[in-house]
Amino acid sequence: MRKLSIIGMPMDLGQMRRGVDMGPSAIRYAGVNERLKPLFDEIHDLGDIPIGREEVVVDKESNLRNLDLVAEKNANLADKVDEAIQSGAFPLVFGGDHSIAIGTLAGVSKHYNNLGVIWYDAHGDLNTAETSPSGNIHGMPLAVSMGIGHPALTEIGGYAPKVKPENIVIIGARSLDDGEKILIKEKGIKVYTMHEIDRMGMTKVMEETIAYLKDRTDGVHLSLDLDGLDPVEAPGVGTPVIGxxxxxESNLAMEMLEEAKLITSAEFVEVNPILDDKNKTASVAVALMASLFGEKLL
Known part of the structure; x- marks a missing residue:
């Protein structure tokens, strides 16, 4: 029996632009339940994790924005994801900004000995308090999940790290900070920038990614930031990067992942309807989810 648990995480605390908290609503409004219903035996939409909103609080020691609240809400998300997996369901999380990946991975990784991660994103999200230009935690979740960063974040779920650097593949990178570049080289993280995608083609990139992760992992999490796509096609994101x-290409990537039966959990993040054009970005997200879960044209 194929079960899906949908968890909304309407959090905008990891960055400065309002509106991304409405991402889960926009995705639901774009018809996600109806689109995915034929692909599963059961779909349980568990609603949204309540976030609340305080004034922006900058942690005096680390200079991180909303540190305590981001940590608390991600711990709540980790529990929900953990429960979904225990119930035998595939956990699908709607963001929210990309800091929610901290909680998703904390809930997922405890069920695997060697979790793999595909980070589909324009950015590396490998900053720390020391390297971040902004102090925004949505630029840090992948570093945090490797156990690098503030202990309030790295220790969510009571263990660290959640993922090993050799089990990560970043796809679509085209905006990396200097500290992130150093970390990528130090840790040997596999990255396919837009240069590789243009040069090799998405088919080759995905074939290599699947082959790389298949033998070394016992589960693979897909963390898809809509800003990985070109802003012409996904305009409703907080940090768009042209090119x-x-x-x-994204649809093909999802279809190839489905054929490989590789993905065991997923999240789609950074949909911001305030910055969008007629909910276009949420509709793109839903179409990609449908391909990931096996929707076929014929």
Whole structure:
């Protein structure tokens, strides 16, 4: 029996632009339940994790924005994801900004000895308090999940790290800070920038990614930031970077992941309807989810 648990995480505390808290609503409004219903025996939409909102609080020691609240809410998300997996369901999380990946991975990773992660994103999200230009935690979740960062974040779920650097593949990178570049080289993280995607083609990139992760992991989490796509096709994101992956390439990537039966959990993040054009970005997200879960044209 194929079960899906949907968890909304309407959190905008990891960055400064309001509106991304409405991402889960926008994705639901774009018809996600109806689109995915034929692909599962059961779909349980567990609603949204309540976030609340305080004034922006900058931690005096670390200079991180909203540290305590981001940590608390991610711990709540980790519990929900953990419960979904225990119930035998595939956990699908709607963001929210990308700091929610801290909680998703904390809930997922405890069920695997060697979790793999595909980070589909324009950014590396490998900053720390020391390297971040902004102090925004949505630029840090991958570093945090490797056990690098503030202990309030790295220790969510009571263990660290959640993922090993050799089990990570970043796809679509085209905006990396200096500290992130150093960390990528130090840790040997596999990265396919837009240069590789243009040069090799998405088919080759995905074939290599699947082959790389298949033998070394016992589960793979997909963390898809809509800003991985080109802003022409996904305009409703907080940190758009021109020259991104096309919808067609992304759709192919999702179809190849489905064929490989590789993905065991997923999240789609950074949909901001305030910055969007007629909910276009949420609709793109839903179409990619459908391909990931096996929707076929014929």
């Amino acid at each position: 991104g992956i096309s919808f067609r």
